[in-house]
Amino acid sequence: MLTPLTLLLSVVVLLVGRGLLWIVNLLVISPLFDPLRKLPGPTAPFFYSHIQRVVDPDFSATQHEEWKKQYGKTFRYHGSGKFDYRLMTFDLRAVSHILMSPIYEKPRVTRTFLSTMLGKGIFTTEGPEHTFQRKIIGPxxxxxxxxxxxxxxxxxxxxxxxxxxGIMSNGQENIDVCHWISRATFDAFGMACLTYNFRAIHGETEELYLAFRRMFDLADQKGILRILVPILDKLWPDKIARSVLESRQVIYSTGRKLISEKKSTILAEKGHSKGSNEKDLLSLLIQSNICNNDSAKSLSDPDLLDQISSFFFAGSDTTAMSLTWCLHFLALHPDIQMRLREELSHPTTLRLGSSQSSSEERAYDVLDSFPLLDSVVRETLRLAPPVHGTLRVATQNDLIPVSEPVILTDGTVVSPGEYIKIRKGSIIHIPIEGLNFAKDIWSEDTLEFRPNRWNSLPPAAQPPNFPGLANLMTFSFGPSSCPGYRFTITEMKAFLSTILPQYTFSIPEGQTIGKRNGLFTRPFVKGKSKMGVQLPLVVKRMDECKPL
Incomplete structure (x- = not known):
């Protein structure tokens, strides 16, 4: 008869044995049968990872091109170690297949991590649920x-x-444009998504704003262990986990009130011939629900809040980063800054935001009529994509087509029109920055800020050769492409058209800006990294620049 101690020891031995088998399979057996093993790629010691070379902006801008020269456009690198083969491809035929196919999904770890903060919004779902949500939010x-x-x-x-x-002394000031632009885009998103004024520009005190801001800032501070094992946040919540939970409670509490108020307003206006006047994102989602009598095709109130949180996270911060980098590039290139200011310094432009503006449509059309403004915005989004890259996981075995030859390690050539094998569970890295920087697509000066390139794009950067949304990989393409790309481009144009005619922007003496990748690509001052995310510029009123 087994004693409790014997039974316990048996269980421990069984668990340890299963654990050892799992480790041996992960490190030794499984890699031997991985088709990616046959692909060309960099070699390294067993536990060496290439991830830093792939995601660190200090290396990636040139590392991608070096690997392409050595191994071709489709190769593998080591993730957690030599046993972890990951596919990277610059072959646009392969990229299109991966991003268009339902076989490939965002990694479960990534989705679980994001859902702890954002709920089950469009950026954390896959498959039919994602398709359903995208259809609902489309309008x-x-x-x-x-x-x-x-x-x-x-x-x-x-x-x-x-x-x-109001904060300038003697007509100029050193301003951390990253911080101020982030506050401003949050206000813009508040009004556009909720008709809710955070007044973050005037002071960072509003409770809902602080909850959103705190939660999003904490996202970059999550330790790798808690990202890989998210249940730790529930079992042993640390300070970050507790703060995220408190922030979400504030967001949901206030959000429920907003939804209730908007539902009442929309229902009260439903009988009017003109319908509801509410045009913000939340109102449009509620209207869609009201018009749809099938609850299975509607979003619940918690789902509505998850969508709003997702768009605040993915939209406000990314737009703020893009505008910040744009001002940085213009400060580095005063000639382009001057040309853009001249284009925007038209009387019609200066009246765009005033109550005398004749119509909403006219405001958009005027912004859309400035060719250099459009080129500057697109070149910024190309050169500084807010998201450095994205991962996909194969949910089943697949064959990925290629349009460029791939020479396998045994000498076999996979010719254009043929396929490379990939097995279920394999990770694919889509190098957004790498594709935006690719010399064979954008020409040899790809790392230069040159908005004029958009006047005559190389054939490789034009559809159908280049499938990226808005001619950019920044917004991706296919079912998981960014639905708010017009939102971002228009908001950037609106801010630039308003502030650039009023101010000049220049680099403070001796300052160098670096890039840091977390969830988003953020700026920091080199030599002052401990001060966190920032991008100070010398901002001077135009009337102070005129000669006496």
Whole structure:
């Protein structure tokens, strides 16, 4: 008869044995049968990882091109170690297949991590649920919807301009544009998504703003162990986990009130011939629900809040980073800054955000009519994509087509039109930055800020050769492409058209800016990394630049 101690020892031995088998399989057996093992790629010691070379901006901009020269456009690198083969490809035929196929999904670890903060929004779901959510939110990001929101962007930009005027001494100031732009885009998103004024430009005190801001800032501070094992946040919540939970409670508490109020308003206006006047994202989602009598095809109130949290996270911060990098590039290139200012310094532009503006549609069309503005925005999004790269996992064995030859390690050539094998569970790295920097697509000067390239794009950067949304991999393409790309581009144009005619931007003496990759690519001052995310610029009023 087994004693309790004997039984316990048996269980321990069994668990240890299973653990050892799992480790042996992970490190030795499984890699031997991985088709990616046959692909060309960099070699390294057993536990060496190439991840830093792939994601650190100090290396990646040149590392991608070096690997392409050595191994071709499709190769493998080591993830956690030599046993962890990961596919990277610059072959646009292969990239299109991966991003268009339902076989490939964002890694479960990534989705679980994001869902702890954002809930089950469009950026954390896959498959039919993702398709359903995308269909529901689609009307909120049509061209007509963005035209309706354009005056909000312009008015918020005017508030930022007026605030800067108020803090300037002698007509100029060293301003951390990253911090201020982040506050301003949050205000713009608040009005565009919720018709809710955070007033972050005027002071960072509003409770809901602080909850969102705190939660998003903490996302970059999550330790790798808690990202890989998210249940730790529930079993042994640390300070970050507790703060995220508290922030979500504030967001959901306030959000429920907003939803209730908006439902009442929309239902009260439903009988009117003109329908509801509410055009913000939340109102459009509620209207879609009300018009749909099938609850299975509607979003619940918690789902609505998850969508809003997702768009605040993915939209506000990314737009803020893009605008920040844009001002940085313009400060580095005063000639382009001057040309853009001249283009924007038209009387029509200066009246865009005022109450005298004749229509929402006119405001959008005027912004869309400036060719250099459009080129500067697109070149910024190419050169500084907010998201450095994205991962996909194969949910089943697959054959990936290639349009460029791949020479396997045994000498076999996979010719254009043929396929490379990939097995279930394999990780694919889509190098967004790498594709935006690819010399064979954008020419040899790809790392230079040259907006004029958009006047005559190389054939390789034009559809159908280049499938990226808006001619950029920044917004991806296919079922998981960014639905708010027009939102971002229009908001950037609105802010630039408002502040650039009023100010000049230059680099503080002796300052060098670096890039740091977390969830997003953020700036920091080299030599002052402990001060965190920032991008100070010398901002000077134009009237102070004129000769006496």
């Amino acid at each position: 909120a990001f049509t061209l007509q919807s963005i035209k309706t929101l354009t005056p909000i962007f312009l008015r918020t930009a005017e508030e930022l301009r007026d605030k800067w005027d």
